[in-house]
Amino acid sequence: MSTIEDSDDRQPCPVCGESIKKSAKVCRHCGEKLTPKGESQGDSTGGLIPYKNPPALIAYYCGLFSLLACLIPIFLPLPVVAVVAGIKGLKKAKAEPQVKGQVHAWIGVIGGGLCGLVGLVTTVGIVIALLSKP
Ligand SMILES: [Zn+2]
Structure with missing residues (x-):
């Protein structure tokens, strides 16, 4: 039951489904690169x-x-x-x-x-x- 206390900070990895930090850039279970919401959009249009x-x-x-x-x-x-x-x-x-x-x-x-x-x-x-x- 220890995972409940910080569940707000966590989300399932879209690739392997393991619980990872929302702020994580790479899944530490499968190594998949994760792009945080709203961060990747600004650069592409500006460039x-x-x-x-x-x-x-x-x-x-x-x-x-x-x-x-x-x-x-x-x-x-x-x-x-x-x-x-x-x-x-x-x-x-x-x-x-x-x-x-x-x-x-x-x-x-x-x-x-x-x-x-x-x-x-x-x-x-x-x-x-x-x-x-x-
Ligand atoms: Zn993963």
Whole structure:
């Protein structure tokens, strides 16, 4: 009956069912790693989306929507914004590593650069096609 007094502090291991401490990170009976509730969620979202590096986020979204500029010349300003914001985001990420967002910034620079070029070629092509028509 000695287990009753500290039962509030204990829970069954999800793998082997043995009674273990709620605060335990590893089950001492089977060695299974246990993640305490609410602790593992904060890191993953904070690392994936660089909230503290707005230029990198702007670059990322403009870089994605730059794909439109490949087909529709009206969207050509988007790749320009993506590249400019991407360079700003990279500088910010270098100066303050904790803000992250380097990957997002690079997607903006590369995506924006490529789509900008393709968009320009498409635009020039459309213009030449229109001019060459009788
Ligand atoms: Zn266990």
